[in-house]
Amino acid sequence: MPDQLTWDWGYCLEIAPELARAAWISLQAAVLGMLLALALGLAGELLRRTPGPLSWAARWVMEAVRTTPLLVQLFAWFYLLPSTGVQISALTTGVVALGVHYAPFVAEVYRAGIEGVPESQWDAARALNFKPAQIWCHVVLPQALPPVIPALGNYFIALFKETPLLAAITVMELLQTAKIIGAESFRYLEPLTLVGAFFLLCSLAASRAVRCMEARLARPS
Template identity: 45%
Template sequence: MKWDWSAVNAFMPHFWDGLEVTLQALALGSLLSFALGLVWALLMTPTLPHARTHSRGWYPLVRWPVGVVTEFVRNTPLLVQLFFLFYVLPEWGLTFSALATGVFAIGLHYSTYTMQVYRAGIEAVPAGQWEAATALNLPRRRTWTAVILPQAIRRVIPALGNYVISMLKDTPMLMVITVLEMLGQARLYSQQHFQFTEPLTVIGVAFILISYLASLLLRALERRLVR
């Protein structure tokens, strides 16, 4: 089989459409997973410095359902969640666009992982920081926003970056709910024109390049935060 550059040129308009959808899903899914993961982490994390290793969270009645929900989501395949949200929820009157459903599914799924990352970062903040905030009589919100979270998030940037790359590699799953991201566009083009090598190769190279650029950006961000 010979490499056909004309097939590459013909596929490129479809590639750019798929790339736009992939980047949208990645950016919005990442923002949702980071924000929702932080919410889960705060609900599962002690609010009193002296109770950091013994507290059950803000309230046992809050911590228990949050723990059940996050464990269920984390232990359920993303593919199953996509099918449920896109094909089952409409039976109950909840209908969303395919892209919105995919973004929500990815964000929700990965929020259960970023939650653990945030919790590790919060636990890594020295106890003296909590004690200093208490000694200064800082309000609870000020303690979290000005003292604890800035230090915790700085520590977990590399781990969060790894999940961004994982989310990128999971975006092809959106194809099962009719979202034509990069791989979906390549698959559709290949079936229509019976040319598989060129579109799939372009997609593979694109994933490598995007992942590499994301790694470089995250390293630069990490160095900047360290300074």
């Protein structure tokens, strides 16, 4: 029986491979979830800008998604999707929930970028007889997106830190794995602390990367 009060490095090494495998799953969920959020967020933002009831609906749906807990949304997807006949894995469900939850936040970032494009760019594009789709694809978005990449990066970090919630719907990500290891050996200290340290290191490194990006963007080119 190892001493309960001391930190056991040998035990850390022993559980490291299992945690590393789980970290890979967490990372996968975060990257796929972010990609979905980027796509849905753009769709939501464009819908919000179309005139008519669609814009109103998009606004309310996004407000509701943004202000309710991700955990409840996770449960809702997890229990409701199968009853509608959709059979997908827990990990995929988690990716869907993460992507949908972060879409409204991402849409806000897009909005800031789009509003940062000068009105004269729109006027010029219209004067050149561009179609709306062409204006978006060739004039507005190429100018709106690069400045907001750091803000999107921050949301990716936030999303990554929410992946432990997938433990609640049986995904074997980092936290769930740490909990199981802890339950098997009655030592929660090392696995939980390692998971915390992993998130801390990742997010510190990622926020440093985001700051570098910001600095590069701020420099006049």
